[in-house]
Amino acid sequence: DGGITQSPKYLFRKEGQNVTLSCEQNLNHDAMYWYRQDPGQGLRLIYYSQIVNDFQKGDIAEGYSVSREKKESFPLTVTSAQKNPTAFYLCASVLAGTGVFSVTEAFFGQGTRLTVV
């Protein structure tokens, strides 16, 4: 079945440690996104990538890094510079066509809950 897979589902990080969240999709989607969700805050965009080897900062990119070496994969690294990383992280992908009427809905993974211990 096609979809987006995030792993792990739960992740614990020690202070000062970098951790990487995995996001893989087999939908052949061009664009991929990382969102952070905090209670009462909705979803906030961290990074997004429209094509392989290219990505852009979102609204809250500080303390995070990404790579897009393959179309299927968009891993997110939470670095030690991120002072408050405890949150729920969601990855999404979109089939980006050409023209304004080609927009489709975003598909989301099941999320990774990161906790600093």
Place this chain on the structure above:
Amino acid sequence: AQKVTQAQTEISVVEKEDVTLDCVYETRDTTYYLFWYKQPPSGELVFLIRRNSFDEQNEISGRYSWNFQKSTSSFNFTITASQVVDSAVYFCALSVPYSGAGSYQLTFGKGTKLSVIP
């Protein structure tokens, strides 16, 4: 800049009651898309509906219905005869496609937590 406001943080209803979730959006663009997503306790966002700015027809899908009004910049969501399984957080989202790129960013509201009590 785009903005989505879901003024209702939490709503509780008794099973079988109807409930409307409000969504008000702001954008200067004339072409845009509106979405509703459901987030059950498992965490994954489930797509419910997409509507583009040129289509103001209301839509009904089973117990769900959506009322899109450009005049008031609102895209409200009604659940008729609510059920316990409807308990979730519901997000309204706005997308403005980039010119010529066919790609977009989603701007989400803060969500409305719906609790349906048996």
